Amino acid sequence: xxxxxxxxxxxxxxxxxxxxxxxxxxxxxxxxxxxxxxxxxxxxxxxxxxxxxxxxxxxxxxxxxxxxxxxxxxxxxxxxxxxxxxxxxxxxxxxxxxxxxxxxxxxxxxxxxxxxxxxxxxxxxxxxxxxxxxxxxxxxxxxxxxxxxxxxxxxxxxxxxxxxxxxxxxxxxxxxxxxxxxxxxxxxxxxxxxxxxxxxxxxxxxxxxxxxxxxxxxxxxxxxxxxxxxxxxxxxxxxxxxxxxxxxxxxxxxxxxxxxxxxxxxxxxxx
Amino acid sequence: xxxxxxxxxxxxxxxxxxxxxxxxxxxxxxxxxxxxxxxxxxxxxxxxxxxxxxxxxxxxxxxxxxxxxxxxxxxxxxxxxxxxxxxxxxxxxxxxxxxxxxxxxxxxxxxxxxxxxxxxxxxxxxxxxxxxxxxxxxxxxxxxxxxxxxxxxxxxxxxxxxxxxxxxxxxxxxxxxxxxxxxxxxxxxxxxxxxxxxxxxxxxxxxxxxxxxxxxxxxxxxxxxxxxxxxxxxxxxxxxxxxxxxxxxxxxxxxxxxxxxxxxxxxxxxxxxxxxxxxxxxxxxxxxxx
Numbered sequence: 001x002x003x004x005x006x007x008x009x010x011x012x013x014x015x016x017x018x019x020x021x022x023x024x025x026x027x028x029x030x031x032x033x034x035x036x037x038x039x040x041x042x043x044x045x046x047x048x049x050x051x052x053x054x055x056x057x058x059x060x061x062x063x064x065x066x067x068x069x070x071x072x073x074x075x076x077x078x079x080x081x082x083x084x085x086x087x088x089x090x091x092x093x094x095x096x097x098x099x100x101x102x103x104x105x106x107x108x109x110x111x112x113x114x115x116x117x118x119x120x121x122x123x124x125x126x127x128x129x130x131x132x133x134x135x136x137x138x139x140x141x142x143x144x145x146x147x148x149x150x151x152x153x154x155x156x157x158x159x160x161x162x163x164x165x166x167x168x169x170x171x172x173x174x175x176x177x178x179x180x181x182x183x184x185x186x187x188x189x190x191x192x193x194x195x196x197x198x199x200x201x202x203x204x205x206x207x208x209x210x211x212x213x214x215x216x217x218x219x220x221x222x223x224x225x226x227x228x229x230x231x232x233x234x235x236x237x238x239x240x241x242x243x244x245x246x247x248x249x250x251x252x253x254x255x256x257x258x259x260x261x262x263x264x265x266x267x268x269x270x271x
Numbered sequence: 272x273x274x275x276x277x278x279x280x281x282x283x284x285x286x287x288x289x290x291x292x293x294x295x296x297x298x299x300x301x302x303x304x305x306x307x308x309x310x311x312x313x314x315x316x317x318x319x320x321x322x323x324x325x326x327x328x329x330x331x332x333x334x335x336x337x338x339x340x341x342x343x344x345x346x347x348x349x350x351x352x353x354x355x356x357x358x359x360x361x362x363x364x365x366x367x368x369x370x371x372x373x374x375x376x377x378x379x380x381x382x383x384x385x386x387x388x389x390x391x392x393x394x395x396x397x398x399x400x401x402x403x404x405x406x407x408x409x410x411x412x413x414x415x416x417x418x419x420x421x422x423x424x425x426x427x428x429x430x431x432x433x434x435x436x437x438x439x440x441x442x443x444x445x446x447x448x449x450x451x452x453x454x455x456x457x458x459x460x461x462x463x464x465x466x467x468x469x470x471x472x473x474x475x476x477x478x479x480x481x482x483x484x485x486x487x488x489x490x491x492x493x494x495x496x497x498x499x500x501x502x503x504x505x506x507x508x509x510x511x512x513x514x515x516x517x518x519x520x521x522x523x524x525x526x527x528x529x530x531x532x533x534x535x536x537x538x539x540x541x542x543x544x545x546x547x548x549x550x551x552x553x554x555x556x557x558x559x560x561x
Contacts, residue, residue, distance in 0.1 A: 003466075007360045010356060010360065011357070011360055011361075011371060014353070014357065014375065014437075015371065015374060015375075017434065018374060018375055018377070018378065018434070018438075019374070020400070021389055021392075021393050021400060021434075022377075022378075022389075024400050025389060025392070028392070036398070037398065040398045040399075040400075040403050041400070041403045041404070041407065081284075082284050082285045082288065083285065085281040085282070085284065085285065086281065086282055086285040088281055089278050089279070089281035089282050092278050092281075093278060101282060101286075104286075104289075105285075105289065108289070108293055108294075109547070110540070110543060110544045110547045111293075111297055111540060111543075112495045112516075112539065112540070112543050113495075113497075114495065114497055114515075114516040114519055114520070114536070114539065115297070115300065115519075115536045115537075115539055115540045115543075116293070116296055116297060116300065117519070117520070117523075117536075118300055118303070118310075118519070118523045118529060118532055118533055118536060119296035119297065119299045119300035119303065119533075120292070120296050121523075121524075122299075122303075122310060122529070123292075123295070123296045123299065138288065138292055139292050141288060141292075142288045142289055142291070142292035142293040143292075143293065145285060145288065145289050145293065146293075149285070173275075173277060174275055174277045174278050174281070175277070178281070199380050202382070203381070203382030203383065203384070203385075204382075205382065205383070205384045205498045205501075205502075206497060206498065221382050221384040221385070221498075224384055224385070224388065225384065225502070228388070228502070233395075233398075235392050235395070235398060238388055238392070239388065239389075239392060241388075242385045242388045242389060245382065245385060246380075246381050246382070246385055249380045249381070250377075250380075253377065253380050257373055260376075260380060261372075261373070261376055261442055264376075264379055264380070264439055264442075265439070265442045265443055265446065268439055268440075268443065268488050268492075
């Protein structure tokens with residue numbers, strides 16, 4: 001019995017540790033600066049939306065949002081097409097060559113993005129793809145390819161072979177087997193993979209930081225880094241940026257929790 | 272069934288992208304590590320292993336490795352222990368447990384840049400949440416300059432890293448716990464085993480594969496940390512939070528020593544590859560298929 005109470009207390013304490021910074025983060029964004037400096041933890045006498053309106057007035061927030069949405073959406077769609085084709089190929093070949101091809105992609109799992117930051121930077125500069133959202137998308141798709149192939153290959157291996165044999169007997173080519181059998185059957189795993197990729201791309205700081213210097217092209221995490229210089233110790237202003245870049249993921253998380261949790265768990269297996 | 276030739280076309284787009292934007296840059300980085308390139312000029316000289324020696328002799332590089340290990344060890348210990356306890360307490364699929372799992376998991380979806388800004392706010396010595404709370408509770412003596420104190424900074428960041436990822440690791444442990452057959456527990460209860468005995472004889476050994484995954488993942492994730500440190504301290508104060516990834520970044524983009532930064536990257540690559548190799552071996556030893 002005491003063990004059960006200790007357990008409950010532990011869960012409660014941990015819930016507080018998770019929630020406390022988040023609650024104060026939000027409360028800070030609806031205080032004006034004077035109130036914050038006078039009493040950082042105090043409950044403000046009146047709530048204000050001025051930090052939010054100020055951010056939209058002084059920064060091209062809509063363009064940051066549209067850049068983030070464009071880059072994330074294009075990357076995820078392109079990645080799902082390319083990696084599901086590879087995963088399907090590996091599943092269908094199922095011989096030594098298939099394993100070798102799989103191995104070539106798995107090697108990429110060992111290479112951290114920070115190892116590639118210098119060569120990618122100089123390579124993209126040589127290609128003239130600096131400051132190009134298209135260049136960023138190509139790089140991000142390639143960087144995430146190993147983990148996407150790894151996740152989808154794992155899922156596709158669980159598909160029943162018989163369906164493809166039957167389809168093949170009926171005269172369906174590989175393209176039809178892929179698009180009309182493999183993809184529909186993998187829908188839940190594609191959704192989990194998509195969520196994992198979306199969270200990774202939406203939150204990525206390193207490659208946007210290396211490749212985008214033009215304010216008009218920046219994504220949200222990179223814009224946030226800019227605010228750090230401009231707002232220095234204006235915490236209400238900075239944290240408002242944090243809330244704004246996290247809001248879309250929070251809404252999606254509330255709607256699609258199951259896919260978030262399974263996707264982020266499967267993605268974490270790759271290390 | 273015979274493999275049809277058309278299947279090989281399925282690999283073409285992926286292999287092209289992967290070769291151009293991943294394999295080629297990695298290999299060119301490897302080549303750069305043997306040159307004295309400054310990242311700007313068109314020419315560079317071949318210097319053999321000089322960069323590797325210079326980097327290995329650098330005091331800051333050694334400091335960075337030490338910090339990497341300190342950071343990794345503290346994150347691994349805290350994250351594994353807490354997520355294991357959380358998972359053990361949240362195995363049943365009741366409404367409250369499912370809601371708590373989602374709450375604990377939530378910080379995982381925040382960008383590490385956002386988490387970095389939250390950390391900067393929480394740890395601010397004058398206006399920060401942590402010190403203010405301590406003062407309110409009458410514990411002003413414990414207030415500290417969490418990110419500015421060289422002997423504390425790396426652990427302060429490790430705590431936030433764990434804060435953000437404990438929920439994610441707990442999910443992996445919960446999956447491992449659900450994979451343990453219920454009959455084993457029933458049999459053990461019939462044999463009159465106590466709670467502790469059941470945990471030691473059944474839960475713990477059968478949880479080994481999940482624990483291996485959690486430890487391996489946390490190790491690699493914490494070794495690769497970049498955004499969080501870049502946003503909070505940029506490696507300071509006085510290199511107290513400099514880790515390999517921030518070292519590589521400043522060697523290349525602040526000091527324009529692309530050759531040396533590339534050599535440091537290759538060291539980094541080998542360390543990560545070695546850890547990944549150990550991970551695969553441990554997983555194989557545990558005979559688990561995820």
